[in-house]
Amino acid sequence: xxxxxxxxxxxxxxxxxxxxxxxxxxxxxxxxxxxxxxxxxxxxxxxxxxxxxxxxxxxxxxxxxxxxxxxxxxxxxxxxxxxxxxxxxxxxxxxxxxxxxxxxxxxxxxxxxxxxxxxxxxxxxxxxxxxxxxxxxxxxxxxxxxxxxxxxxxxxxxxxxxxxxxxxxxxxxxxxxxxxxxxxxxxxxxxxxxxxxxxxxxxxxxxxxxxxxxxxxxxxxxxxxxxxxxxxxxxxxxxxxxxxxxxxxxxxxxxxxxxxxxxxxxxxxxxxxxxxxxxxxxx
Amino acid sequence: xxxxxxxxxxxxxxxxxxxxxxxxxxxxxxxxxxxxxxxxxxxxxxxxxxxxxxxxxxxxxxxxxxxxxxxxxxxxxxxxxxxxxxxxxxxxxxxxxxxxxxxxxxxxxxxxxxxxxxxxxxxxxxxxxxxxxxxxxxxxxxxxxxxxxxxxxxxxxxxxxxxxxxxxxxxxxxxxxxxxxxxxxxxxxxxxxxxxxxxxxxxxxxxxxxxxxxxxxxxxxxxxxxxxxxxxxxxxxxxxxxxxxxxxxxxxxxxxx
Amino acid sequence: xxxxxxxxxxxxxxxxxxxxxxxxxxxxxxxxxxxxxxxxxxxxxxxxxxxxxxxxxxxxxxxxxxxxxxxxxxxxxxxxxxxxxxxxxxxxxxxxxxxxxxxxxxxxxxxxxxxxxxxxxxxxxxxxxxxxxxxxxxxxxxxxxxxxxxxxxxxxxxxxxxxxxxxxxxxxxxxxxxxxxxxxxxxxxxxxxxxxxxxxxxxxxxxxxxxxxxxxxxxxxxxxxxxxxxxxxxxxxxxxxxxxxxxxxxxxxxxxxxxxxxxxxxxxxxxxxxxxxxxx
Numbered sequence: 001x002x003x004x005x006x007x008x009x010x011x012x013x014x015x016x017x018x019x020x021x022x023x024x025x026x027x028x029x030x031x032x033x034x035x036x037x038x039x040x041x042x043x044x045x046x047x048x049x050x051x052x053x054x055x056x057x058x059x060x061x062x063x064x065x066x067x068x069x070x071x072x073x074x075x076x077x078x079x080x081x082x083x084x085x086x087x088x089x090x091x092x093x094x095x096x097x098x099x100x101x102x103x104x105x106x107x108x109x110x111x112x113x114x115x116x117x118x119x120x121x122x123x124x125x126x127x128x129x130x131x132x133x134x135x136x137x138x139x140x141x142x143x144x145x146x147x148x149x150x151x152x153x154x155x156x157x158x159x160x161x162x163x164x165x166x167x168x169x170x171x172x173x174x175x176x177x178x179x180x181x182x183x184x185x186x187x188x189x190x191x192x193x194x195x196x197x198x199x200x201x202x203x204x205x206x207x208x209x210x211x212x213x214x215x216x217x218x219x220x221x222x223x224x225x226x227x228x229x230x231x232x233x234x235x236x237x238x239x240x241x242x243x244x245x246x247x248x249x250x251x252x253x254x255x256x257x258x259x260x261x262x263x264x265x266x267x268x269x270x271x272x273x274x275x276x277x278x279x280x281x282x283x
Numbered sequence: 284x285x286x287x288x289x290x291x292x293x294x295x296x297x298x299x300x301x302x303x304x305x306x307x308x309x310x311x312x313x314x315x316x317x318x319x320x321x322x323x324x325x326x327x328x329x330x331x332x333x334x335x336x337x338x339x340x341x342x343x344x345x346x347x348x349x350x351x352x353x354x355x356x357x358x359x360x361x362x363x364x365x366x367x368x369x370x371x372x373x374x375x376x377x378x379x380x381x382x383x384x385x386x387x388x389x390x391x392x393x394x395x396x397x398x399x400x401x402x403x404x405x406x407x408x409x410x411x412x413x414x415x416x417x418x419x420x421x422x423x424x425x426x427x428x429x430x431x432x433x434x435x436x437x438x439x440x441x442x443x444x445x446x447x448x449x450x451x452x453x454x455x456x457x458x459x460x461x462x463x464x465x466x467x468x469x470x471x472x473x474x475x476x477x478x479x480x481x482x483x484x485x486x487x488x489x490x491x492x493x494x495x496x497x498x499x500x501x502x503x504x505x506x507x508x509x510x511x512x513x514x515x516x517x518x519x520x521x522x523x524x525x526x527x528x529x530x531x532x533x534x535x536x537x538x539x540x
Numbered sequence: 541x542x543x544x545x546x547x548x549x550x551x552x553x554x555x556x557x558x559x560x561x562x563x564x565x566x567x568x569x570x571x572x573x574x575x576x577x578x579x580x581x582x583x584x585x586x587x588x589x590x591x592x593x594x595x596x597x598x599x600x601x602x603x604x605x606x607x608x609x610x611x612x613x614x615x616x617x618x619x620x621x622x623x624x625x626x627x628x629x630x631x632x633x634x635x636x637x638x639x640x641x642x643x644x645x646x647x648x649x650x651x652x653x654x655x656x657x658x659x660x661x662x663x664x665x666x667x668x669x670x671x672x673x674x675x676x677x678x679x680x681x682x683x684x685x686x687x688x689x690x691x692x693x694x695x696x697x698x699x700x701x702x703x704x705x706x707x708x709x710x711x712x713x714x715x716x717x718x719x720x721x722x723x724x725x726x727x728x729x730x731x732x733x734x735x736x737x738x739x740x741x742x743x744x745x746x747x748x749x750x751x752x753x754x755x756x757x758x759x760x761x762x763x764x765x766x767x768x769x770x771x772x773x774x775x776x777x778x779x780x781x782x783x784x785x786x787x788x789x790x791x792x793x794x795x796x797x798x799x800x801x802x803x804x805x806x807x808x809x810x811x812x813x814x815x816x817x818x819x820x
Contacts, residue, residue, distance in 0.1 A: 041681075
């Protein structure tokens with residue numbers, strides 16, 4: 001059974017005559033790394049908010065079709081209930097930090113779940129160690145850098161031990177190096193058996209980690225599949241998706257040199273380039 | 284503007300320290316604060332007010348981060364001198380020199396200073412989450428008590444927004460110093476409206492974060508650090524309140540030396 | 541060319557004690573197109589706020605068109621140097637798009653007729669004329685950014701500074717911003733762009749200034765700097781996409797020619813394929 005199932009979902013924000021999402025159907029299997037991308041306003045953020053019930057419960061509006069999380073219909077579960085299974089890290093850390101110390105920030109969700117004190121303490125220790133932020137324990141979260149803040153948020157969510165982690169443009173406010181490190185962390189979490197859903201524009205940094213990609217445009221799924229097949233497609237280009245530049249480059253020379261397999265990482269791209277130029281890549 | 288906001292933040296923010304006041308139950312400290320405020324408000328005798336100041340200093344030295352408080356004093360001082368001048372000028376008018384007014388204004392400013400000092404002492408030594416928890420134990424519903432913590436948590440954020448808006452508008456030629464009173468009020472709208480809007484937009488995002496962290500799921504949520512009134516706190520309460528009560532007593536039943 | 545901005549030994553310390561700028565020396569001439577890059581916290585925003593006097597130096601001097609910024613007002617400086625800040629929500633307060641654009645013009649005391657003329661012109665330029673009577677808050681995020689730009693360009697400053705214009709923008713909107721910058725530059729405006737989006741500055745900019753921890757650690761031609769991994773690492777930046785590809789490929793000809801864009805890479809690759817590229 002897929003861990004998240006979206007079945008012909010159509011959603012209208014309150015007072016809106018145009019659907020934010022139209023006839024969306026998709027499955028997320030356990031262990032997936034699903035990448036969701038598309039131009040601004042295409043419905044990406046709306047879609048992921050249906051995974052933990054924020055839509056329809058917090059936002060209201062007209063909700064047609066259904067979303068099942070571990071078989072349960074999200075219309076009949078509260079967001080708080082669903083947060084045990086699906087955790088979301090949003091774009092701006094400033095709005096997700098709710099307390100005045102890192103330790104308490106991590107404890108917050110666990111306290112809300114009503115877990116016993118010893119369990120909370122254990123989980124805090126574990127998550128501080130896992131994410132290498134033990135030294136930040138007593139710090140005031142709003143005084144940290146953006147990268148550190150997002151890490152603290154991730155820690156707070158993982159401590160709740162959800163099965164699915166959703167990231168909505170998590171690197172929007174980060175500089176490139178922080179973004180790279182953060183997405184590596186997301187990849188690590190995926191390797192550690194978390195199912196991961198990431199909404200991102202910076203495809204050059206994250207496409208190589210994903211086993212599935214979905215492109216949204218105007219509230220609809222335009223195409224879905226494996227990044228390697230989807231990114232070089234004309235549809236991706238037409239939708240204005242930020243296709244990695246090496247893919248765009250290889251498409252342009254595809255009539256000069258045969259590209260048997262499009263690369264989706266810098267290393268693969270380098271090998272492909274060497275092959276094209278007759279330097280004999282090992283790929 | 285920037286330095287004002289920055290110093291106000293420093294005066295109130297909590298940083299953990301292993302000193303006495305940091306480990307006393309917030310409810311006890313709240314009682315201490317309230318009685319102190321009453322004492323400050325009701326005493327009119329300068330000598331008694333100096334006693335209150337001595338009381339505050341004593342508690343600072345034995346229970347709080349002295350260096351921190353000294354730093355906050357330096358910043359309040361500048362503000363207070365300005366207020367003093369305003370109050371003096373307003374009350375002495377049309378005279379230029381009036382010793383009585385000078386003295387009375389000094390007392391007023393001193394009182395104001397002790398007020399801020401007391402609050403600062405309280406907030407810098409109290410974890411707001413603990414304060415919220417104490418309020419819950421006093422039967423205040425959690426989501427209301429939590430609003431307190433959340434509001435304080437967002438004060439620096441809103442202040443930062445305000446400064447950003449101020450910069451943006453000045454960069455478009457807005458000059459707050461010029462113009463008639465009415466014009467200046469209108470100009471202030473150019474500062475106020477964006478801050479309000481940004482704050483309202485934030486509310487949605489914060490609500491999402493709260494919901495996603497299971498806020499409100501369970502009737503009796505756990506508190507990681509339990510706030511309990513123990514023997515230490517009771518003793519502290521007695522020791523803290525007695526001098527204040529004595530001062531209040533002397534205010535109404537003065538002993539003539 | 542005249543010196544538009546001159547910065548000499550600029551130090552800036554925030555009231556909370558943070559030393560944000562440590563001895564900055566810089567000259568920007570009229571008509572230049574400069575990108576200032578660096579990680580969050582490097583001091584980029586602090587630096588540009590000195591250009592219009594929002595911040596005054598703790599030590600050192602900043603001169604704009606020869607005038608010491610400490611000896612004049614923000615409004616006077618803002619008249620010649622416009623800053624488009626990152627978040628449009630931090631400036632919108634009017635009931636109509638028209639008023640938002642007219643705001644700066646009114647502050648600077650332009651006559652009514654000129655205001656009408658300028659606002660119309662700039663609204664048309666940014667495809668916002670049809671929205672003139674609408675509330676700024678009903679616009680989409682891309683339209684809001686255009687409005688923010690329009691509100692600055694309306695009063696026609698000589699120098700335009702963009703503070704992180706591409707944060708959170710999709711490809712289409714980034715292209716639009718790039719086009720506007722090109723247009724402004726072709727009109728002789730001095731452009732300063734502050735960003736950490738290293739891929740955005742690969743085209744269009746003849747000069748790159750790299751900041752890190754309050755200092756300028758590089759100032760020169762983009763081609764040299766964007767292939768210099770040492771400088772970029774110090775500035776917590778990564779190589780832009782095409783240089784990254786070239787670096788990983790280790791192909792000497794390409795490393796020598798340092799292509800920055802797909803077009804340049806294409807030319808270099810074609811030249812190798814034709815045989816005049818030295819395939820050692």
